[in-house]
Amino acid sequence: MVNETQHTCSASSSSKSDGGSSSGSESSKDSSRCSTPVLDADRHERLREKMRRRQDSGDKWFSLEFFPPRTANAAVNLISRFDRMGAGGPLFIDVTWHPAGDPGSDKETSSMIIANTAVNYCGLETILHMTCCNQSKDDITGHLQKAKRLGLKNIMALRGDPAGEEWEEEVDGFNYAVDLVKHIRNEFDDYFDICVAGYPKGHPEAESYEADLRHLKEKVFAGADFIITQLFFRSKTFLKFMKDCQAIGITCPIIPGIFPIQGYHSLRQLVKLSKLEVPQEIKDVIEPIKDNDAAIRNYGVELAVSMCRELLDSGMVHGLHFYTLNREVATTEVLKRLGIWKEDPRRPLPWAVSAHPKRRVEDVRPIFWASRPKSYIYRTQEWDDFPNGRWGNSSSPAFGELKDYYLFYLKSKSPREELLKMWGEELTGEESVFEVFTCYITGEPNKNGHKVTCMPWNDDPLATETNLLKEQLEKVNRRGILTINSQPNINGKPSTDPIVGWGPSGGYVFQKAYLEFFTSSEIVTALLKVLKKYELRVNYHIVNVKGQNITNAPDLQPNAVTWGIFPGREIIQPTVVDPVSFLSWKDEAFALWIEQWAKLYEEESPSRMIIQYIHDNYYLVNLVDNDFPLENCLWQVVDDTFELLN
C-alpha cells in the first residue's frame, strides 16, 4: 500500500549542466514538508485522490454499503462487522440515510453516528448519504456542519423519496439531488468529496433514459466527484450506461453498484423499491429454490462473481461497490473469489489508525488501550491536537470521564448469558477467577465446557503476537498474576514480519517486553522486594483503585516500548508506557471488573462479592524490561516473586 513519492531526477549523462531540479536555498524557507513523518500516503489523501491513485496503478478496489441499524444491540453488531469487513481493505464504506429514522440525530443508531463510528473508531473512509427532498436549507446545512465537525469528509447527495404522492417542486427548494450538490459546493466549498447516484437503466421517474443522463451530467457539473450506480443484473447494462455517460462528456469515475442476491425476500423487496425488473433467466433459477436460502445465496454469489469478472475484464471498471444489506457472508465470498479481498494489508502502525482528518497525523498512543482502541479514541475525542511524534509534546492530556458511556465503551459485545457461561455462573473464590483468565489464555474450555473467548479488558480472542508468550502467561495466570496486556521484546525484526511487523517495507521494528496484570497485595509486596534487584532494568507502575501509586519511572517520562526505523525517515515510536495516562487507564481497567463482570451477578451474591473484593483490593501492575536486546527478564521477576512467597 505504501507509495513512496520519489523526487528523483535522473541525471545520468546530463548531470553536469542541468540534470537536477533546480532548488536554491530559498526552498528552506517555504518547504512544503509535512510536519509529521508520512508513513503512508493513503492517510493524507482525500477519497477522490485515493480513487485516482488506484486507477492509475491498476490496483482494483471495492467498497461496501450499509444501512443504519434499528437497535443499540444491532449497532454493536454492525460495528463489529465494520471491523471484520474493514480487514478486507475496502476503499470506503457508505451509510444510507432514511429521513424517517432521524438520521442526523445523536442516537447511537442514527446514520450520522454510525458514519462517525466508522470513521473515528473503525478507521474506515466513509461516505454519509444525505437526502434533500422535503427538508429546509437550515436543516441540511445543520447536518452538513455536524458531519464536518465529526470528521466526515464525503457525502452522497441524493434527492430521497418525496413524501406522499402529491409532491410538487418547491421554488428555491431542494427538489433534486443537483440542488444538494450545489448547496454543498456553495456552503462548504471543496471540503467534501461528493458522490451522486447513477441509474444504468435510467431513473424510474425520469422522462427518458436520455433525459436522466442529462440530469446526471448536471449533477457532475454542479460539483460531484464520482458516481455510484443503482444495482443492475447484467454487466452489459452497466457498460452501455458508462459509454453513454462518456459520450455526453461525463468523465468522473463511475462505480458499478453490485447486489449479490442473498435471499428471495430481500431481492423482491429491493426490486420493488428500486422499480427494477429482474431478468427472466434469473427468475427462472430463483423461483424453484425460493425456500432454500443457502441455494439462493450460492447462486447469488456465482452470479455476482461472473458479472464482476466481466466488468473488471472490460478494462473500464476499477472499483466495485457492494450493496451488503448489512450482511457479511455473500459479499465477502464474492470479494474473496474475485481476489480483491485483502486480508491483513500492511499495517501503517501497530494499531489501527483513525480516519478522522484531525487524527490522521496521530502516531503515538499509550499501550494500555491496545485491546480497547475504541475506548481510547472515545476518551480522547475532545483533544485539539494529537501527540504528534512524541507523547511528551502533549503537555497534560485530560481524558474523557468514565461516566460517559457509549456503545462499545464499557459494554461487551456478548450477551449476559454467554458471558456467564464463559466467566462462571457462580464463583467460589479468587481461584475461580484465576481459572477464567487461564482459560482465556490457553483457549481450553472451562470446567463447564465453555471456551473463554473474551474478557472485560479484551473483547476479542488473544492476539497472534500474544500467542508467542502463551506458555508463560498460562503459568502466571494460574497463580494469580491476572494478565490483561503483554508484548514480547523484539530486537530489530523486518518491518514486513507477518506477526510483529508494521510500517513501510525495508524497515526494522523493535519492542521492549511489557506485562500488565492485576494481582493481590501479598504478591505486590513480594514483587516490590524482587524489583529492587532489577531497579535499573525494569520500570514499573503499581496502582490500586484508590490511586495509590508506586513507580520508579523517572520524572513522569513516557517509556517508548514499540518503535520502528525506516529508510529515509525519522524514528517512529507508536506505543509508549505513559505514567500520566496510566492513571486514567487505571480507572477504566478497575471499572471493567464491576461494569462487565460483577454486575452479571445479583447484588450481595457471593460471586459479585468476590469480584468486588478483587476490585477493591488488587493492584494493577505494569512492568517494562528496558533491556530489549537481552532475553525478557519479566518472567524471571515473576518467578522470583513466587519463590519469595513460598
Next chain:
Amino acid sequence: MVNETQHTCSASSSSKSDGGSSSGSESSKDSSRCSTPVLDADRHERLREKMRRRQDSGDKWFSLEFFPPRTANAAVNLISRFDRMGAGGPLFIDVTWHPAGDPGSDKETSSMIIANTAVNYCGLETILHMTCCNQSKDDITGHLQKAKRLGLKNIMALRGDPAGEEWEEEVDGFNYAVDLVKHIRNEFDDYFDICVAGYPKGHPEAESYEADLRHLKEKVFAGADFIITQLFFRSKTFLKFMKDCQAIGITCPIIPGIFPIQGYHSLRQLVKLSKLEVPQEIKDVIEPIKDNDAAIRNYGVELAVSMCRELLDSGMVHGLHFYTLNREVATTEVLKRLGIWKEDPRRPLPWAVSAHPKRRVEDVRPIFWASRPKSYIYRTQEWDDFPNGRWGNSSSPAFGELKDYYLFYLKSKSPREELLKMWGEELTGEESVFEVFTCYITGEPNKNGHKVTCMPWNDDPLATETNLLKEQLEKVNRRGILTINSQPNINGKPSTDPIVGWGPSGGYVFQKAYLEFFTSSEIVTALLKVLKKYELRVNYHIVNVKGQNITNAPDLQPNAVTWGIFPGREIIQPTVVDPVSFLSWKDEAFALWIEQWAKLYEEESPSRMIIQYIHDNYYLVNLVDNDFPLENCLWQVVDDTFELLN
C-alpha cells in the same frame, strides 16, 4: 553525571494499606511532566541548584575565571581554550568586567560577547561579572537586560574600582556591590543567580575585618546566592574566614578563589592590584628563581595542589574557583593532580549541548554541521523554538544568511601561513587537492613535511569515531571522493561505549552509516547509475553550488541517522539528514572552499583558480545506508562507481 530522580515509594510491607504516594486520576490533568525527555537533569537546573546537588552528592567540582581578550585573534584563541578547558568539566566559568573596556558592547572582545559565546557556543554555564560604581541605573539595567536576552543566567555583582581618588558616595547611587544585588533582585526578581565577592583577609578598604564580614552578610541577605573569595595564600586563611562567616549567619556556599602562581610578574601585578601581602615563605622560594618561568610555575602548581588538598580535606569545601589568568597549563595540571579534572564526562547527546536556557531542550540537529557546531548555533540563533524531539515539528527553519560573518564562522583558528603549509603553497591541479584531503585523513605529513591538522570544513583533527573508517576514507579521498563528514553504522552498542556512546547508562545507541563528500560531475554521473541498484537501501542528496539538487528522499522527510533507546524514556534521535537544511548547509560548505582556501592565494593565481574550479563544478554528495544492521554498503557503492568509470 546523570542523576535519575526516582519517584519510588518503598511499599515492601505497608503496600496493602497506604504504601504508595497517593495520586488520583486528577494528576493526569495537571502533571508537571517536562515537554521533552530529560536525559540529563543538569541541563534544566540553575547554577545554585547544580552547586547544591554536587554538595549533597559529595562530588567535588571546580570553576574557571577568565578575562576578556584585547583582540579578535585573542578572542578566537580564548574560545578554543574554553572548548579545551570545558572538556575537563568545570561547573561554570566566569568572565570579568572592566568598565574601561566597553564590557557591555557588541564587540567581539567585550565581556558580554565573550560570556555569550561561552554559554551559547561552548555550552558552558557562565557567570558574567558586572560592576556598578560610577554607572547610571539605566546603564546597569540595560546591561542586565542584554545579558538576559543573550541567555546569561548568572551575575557576579561587584562594586568595581572607583574612578579617581576623590570618589565619594552618591546618594541613591550604586556605591557598593550590595546596591547592585538589590537592584538585580528588584528589577529581575529571581531570574539571575547572583554571586558576590568575599575577602578572606577583609577588603583592603574596609574599616576592619569584622566590618567587612558584616558587609558580606548584607550582600547575601540582599539576595546573593553564593560567594567567591579573593585569592589567598594559606588554606587556614580561608577556613578561618569561612567559620567567621558561618558564625555571623552566612549559610550560602563560599567558594575559595585559587590562584596558582604562574610567573613572577603576574604574581607581583596581582598582589599590587589586590593589595595582598605574599607570605614570607613564598617570597623566599620565588625570589631566587624569579627568572625561571618553568620553575616558578612548577612551584605554583605544587603550592596550589597542596593548599587545595587541605581545603578539600577540611570537609568544608566542595568546589574550587581558579583564577586562570587566561592560561591553561598550570590550572589544568593542578586539577588533574587533584583528580577533579574529568576528561570526557558522559555526553548527554552526541553533540555538545548549548547552555542557553532556550536551547537546553534542543535534542535534534542536522548531521551536516557535526564538525561546525558553532556555525550551526550561530545560524539558528534567531529561532524561537528548537526542534523539540522531532525535526519535522519545526516547519520551515530559516537559516541565518552567509553574509553574517563572525569570529568562528567562516574563519579558521589557524593563521594564513600555517594553512598554506598544510594545504599547499602552490596547487598544481585537482590531484594536489585530493592529496590534502588524504593527508588530513591519514595524519601523515604532506610532501613538504607538514601534517594537515585541519580543513576548511573541520577546524580540528579527525574525530575518534571517524578513525574507525580511516582506511576506507583514505582510499576514496585519493581518488577524488573528498570526504568532509562520515559516521559508521552502529547496531545497538551500549550507551556507555567510550567512542560512540552518549546519553544515560543502561541504554543502546544506533547509527546509520553516513558519508558526505565533494566530487566531480564525472564521478557523480557514474555514482547515479550505481545508486539505481541501491535505490531502496541508500538515500542520497547530490547538489552543486547553483543548487541543482538530485535526491531520492521521500517527501522532504528527514532521515534519522543517530538514535538512542534508554530505560524509561522516549526514543531520542539527535542527528538527522534533513533535506531542507541541507540546502542551507550547501551554501556554507561551498563558501568555505573560497573563504578559507581560495583566498589564501593571489587573485588569478593558478592555485586560486583550481579551488575556484572545484567550487564551481564539483557536487556535494551525501549518502545514507538505511540498513544499519548489515555491513555498511557505502564503500561498495563507491567501489562500484570507480569500477564503472574504469
